[in-house]
Amino acid sequence: MYKQCKSYLNAKAGKMYRHCYECYPNLMIIPDILNAAMKNMWLDELCDFSKYPIALAYAAIAGGHINYLKYLVNEKDINLLHLGVIDYSDMLAMDIAAMNGDLEIIQYLHSAGNIACSTKAIDGAAQNGHLIIIQWLHQNLNARCTKIATQKAIQNGHVEILKYLKYHRLADLNDFCMDEARGLEMIKYLHDECGIDYTAKVMDNAAGFGDLESVKYLHEHSTKGCTTNAMDFAANNGHLEIVKFMHENDFEECTTDAMDHAAQNGHLNVVKYLHKYHTQGCTTKAMNFAAHNGHLGIIEYLYENRDEGCTFEAIDYAAKYGHLEIVKFLNEHFDEGCSHDAMDKAAKNGHYQVVQYLHKNFTDKCTVATMDLAARNGHIDIVRFLHANRSEGCTTQAMNAAAANGHFEVVKFLHQNRTEGCTTNAMNKAAKNGHLNVVKFLHKNRTEGCTTLAMNEAAKNGHLDIVKFLHEFRAEGCSTAAMDNASHDGHLDVVSFLHENRREGCTESAFDFAMGNHRWDVLEYLIYNRAFTRYGWYLCSAVKHGQLDIIKHIHENLNYRPNFDAISFAAINGHFETIKYLVDYQMIDFTSESIEIALQYGYTKIAEFLQERLVTTIPSTKRQKLDSASNNEPNISNS
Known part of the structure; x- marks a missing residue:
């Protein structure tokens, strides 16, 4: 299952961690998917990164993988004492463990002599509700915090944490703000025990959070009332009971934002209530937003009960997101029509049935961009339909973009059926992105060719097969940027091929890139095989x-x-x-x-x-x- 997930997920997406002890960090990406391997001690899955044990140690701390961290200490000689700032965020190892509420890792770091933590430790723990962590850090390390700890505790309703901070003089009463208080317990504590006055904003926010208990309490005990934001926020988030309570108790009225955003978010019951009991109504945004998000029921209700209507943006939005039934309804019941965006965005996003409907009912809303966008995203069925039924055609950008994105069938269709052709960008971008089949097709069937960018960019991205093909069958060659950029990203096989088969060579930048990115195998190869002058720097x-x-x-x-x-x-x-x-x-x-x-x-x-x-x-x-x-x-x- 893990290997299947790796094949479907972006296995390269991850976070950057330092991979050396010294103060100025050199960072590398540890893929997020490796968290599963660390948690389950699948060491084989981690072997590709085994030469970066310090970065793995930081990733293990950030992910809470104590067993893997112990493995790194025992088997890879990681010295926990010298783990410090994990990345450019300036967070220390103990800071991130505190933020995550990981007491076991904190204690493990402490036992190894790593007692370095910054104010971010308690700040982060306070934000996430980790009282035990705050107590441990304060009692064992005399850790301090900033006013952020106070603010986050109040905003997230962590009353016990705020009490602890106040009792131990880690919080300043001047930083206690009623506006941001969340939850009735926090509101009561700030008012009753800290002497902080109620505000209108605290009720506005409580209504937005759906906190009916706090709204009722403030209505009974506060003289500050609320603003129109209260009902607007409640309606926006679908909190009908709060909207009802406010209406029944003569709260501040709402604005048109209430119904507009209730419609946007699909809260039909709120829309109905506001229509029945409030005179503020809505604007054309209500139906436009509902069309954007596919809420046909709300559109039908607004059409039957209100007269604000919509604008052309309603069909544009619905077409863009493939809401065919909404496009049909709006076209049949309103005269606002749509813009060119409707067909362009429907084609771009592959909504074939929407494109067909728009073609039939809005004959003047298609441009060359329609086929260009469909081709760019590989929607061959739409490209064929537009070719057969429309006269606007496309531009060279259609084949260029299809080639860049590896849409071979689209490239082939455009070549065989249309005359717009492409530019050198087609092969350049296909080479850059590793689409060898497209490069071969363009080479065999088109005359535009490519430039030195093709091999340069293929080398930069490690596409050795394309570099070899271009070297053997094309005459454009490359520049020194090819080897320079291949060195930058550690593509040793590409560097060695270019050195052995081409004459362009490289510049000192190749050495600098390899050294700066710790591509030691590449740097070693360059030092052995290429001339260089900055001996001292590399040494x-x-x-x-x-x-x-x-x-x-x-x-x-x-x-x-x-x-x-x-x-x-x-x-x-x-x-x-x-x-x-x-x-x-x-x-x-x-x-x-x-x-x-x-x-x-x-x-x-x-x-x-x-x-x-x-x-x-x-x-x-x-x-x-x-x-x-x-x-x-x-x-x-x-x-």
């Missing part, structure tokens, strides 16, 4: 990330040395073999500061090694740190 990055093969090649062939800071980054990330190589081959100088860094990050083995090789004597206090830490040496990662 320092390789040291920082423990890429020993790259370090060895640059050292053995170019006799280049990294700068002084490189060893500190290697120490931060626990790359023992890298440090050993640098020191053994006298590639780098270091001082006692490097030992301090290794000790700070818990890498005793590195610290001891550096101490043995250091000529100068470090202070005795540092020696004592070494001795006391040696019994708790962490495993050393070289990946």
Whole structure:
């Protein structure tokens, strides 16, 4: 079942996590679908990402997968002590666990010495109602929060959390706002125990939430009343009992928004009640919105009972979303007609029967865009119908877009039956998006050809089969952008093919892209096979990330040395073999500061090694740190 889901879902959609310990994050996407694999410990499904254990650790924390997190610690040498900011959101590991209410992960991080949390921890826990988390963080870490915690607790009705924040002076009474209070218990607490006055807005919001209990209570105890928003909000959300209560108790009247939005959201009972008891009525938006959302029953009721009618947008909306019966009803009972958008959007979205009806009943509402849009989205039946029954035709954009989106049958039909043709964009975009069958068809049957963009973009997206085809059968070739962009996204097979078979080569950008995106296999290939000049930059990055093969090649062939800071980054990330190589081959100088860094990050083995090789004597206090830490040496990662 998991594999079936992967084939239907977007397996690449996910969140970005840091995959190194240092402060400036390098991010990579961990697909959301891997949450199931982490939860169930399907390690085979995670093997493709095994070289990014730090990013996986952050993903495990964010997803609440404690068992997989423990596996990473025990088997992949993850040092929980140094997990910090997970991504560009500046949330720490403990922050996100707190927001998720995951006490087990919080305690596990704490037991490993990771006690770093920001105000976002309690802020997030308060928003989501995790009182136990707030208590634990405050009692064990003396964690603080911002006024966001107070605001979110009030907005979400978390009374016990607000009480705790107030009692422990984590909340400022000046931030207590009645307007945003949700739920009767919160409203009472703010008024009765905190002295916060009732407001009109709190009743408006209670009505919108469908909180009849609070509306009744405020009606009895508050002198602030409400605004027209109260009934408007209630009607919009279908809360008929609140609409009735307000009407029966002489509340503030509503506006035309009430019936307009009740109609939009399909609340026929509310529409009927407002029509019967309120004089504000509605506007043409009521029927337009109902048509948009497919509410035929409401349209029929409005037609029979009201005279506001609709505008041409009603049929436009109904056609766009395929509501054929509504299109028919509106056409038969109203004279507003429609615009070109009706046919264009119906064709674009594949509503074949709607297109047929509009063709028959609105003969002047078709444009070349109609077939263009149908072709773009692969609706071959509509393309055929328009070709057979309409005279507007299409533009070159029809075949261009069909080719770009891989709609082979549409491309073939347009080629065989129409004369508009296409441009070089057709093959360029088909190549870019990996549609080899379309590229082959255009090459064999059309004369427009392509430009260097075809191979450049195919290379960028890793479509090796298309790169090979274009290389063998087309003369346009590519530019240096092909190898540069293939390097950017880590397509080693494409990079190697271009290097071995073409002459365009690459620029220094290829190296920069590969290094910046941690495409180490690509960077290693480029260093071995292409000329480059920025030795120091690439060498320092390789040291920082423990890429020993790259370090060895640059050292053995170019006799280049990294700068002084490189060893500190290697120490931060626990790359023992890298440090050993640098020191053994006298590639780098270091001082006692490097030992301090290794000790700070818990890498005793590195610290001891550096101490043995250091000529100068470090202070005795540092020696004592070494001795006391040696019994708790962490495993050393070289990946």
